[in-house]
Amino acid sequence: EIVLTQAPGTLSLSPGERATLSCRASQSVSSNFLAWYRQKVGQAPRLLIYGASIRASGIPDRFSGSGSGTDFTLTISRLEPEDFAVYYCQQYGSSPPWTFGQGTKVEIK
């Protein structure tokens, strides 16, 4: 089972600032099968990025994903009020179980 470790645990930033979130895998993620989700309080997670760098439908271009192998990054170029939430990475390699990181909370500074 691939273990995903996200850092930092909490990121304190102001609206308009840039956020950089990290996701590190315990072994290489095949074909860059990595996704990112945003979860607002009281809501289900929503897909932001899949294939490490492909924005999902309707996701604004302030969200970008990068990385390969074991190191992946989600960047939010300018934080909007709705971006203060918890972010999860997920790997979906060839075989189950598909696993999630423990989450990074982006909070208002």
Added chain:
Amino acid sequence: EPQLVESGGGLVQPGGSLRLSCEASGFMFSAYWIHWLRQTPGKGLMWVSRINDDGTTTNYGDSVKGRFTISRDNAKNIVYLQMNSLGGDDTAMYYCARSGNTYYGANWFDPWGQGTQVTVSS
């Protein structure tokens, strides 16, 4: 717009059973794999099970294997999760989610339902 709605959660005693339902709309249901996932404050998000488009292939996480059964009714656009021998560790918010695309390997989750809470307690 694709949508999933879960139901069937509630309070159940240890050792009991519960059946969750996931009703889909807004997309070609019979073309997609469907997954169940769960979330707790302590253990975070965990993938639970999946079923392929025609219901002939299923997979389970180790912690639920042998106790949970996933099935689907393509005529009704519904996926079920039968949960037996429930224990405290099964207490969680349960979500169903669609695979991100119809091709094999598209095991990202989009969209998710709103979730249904399962609480196992005496």
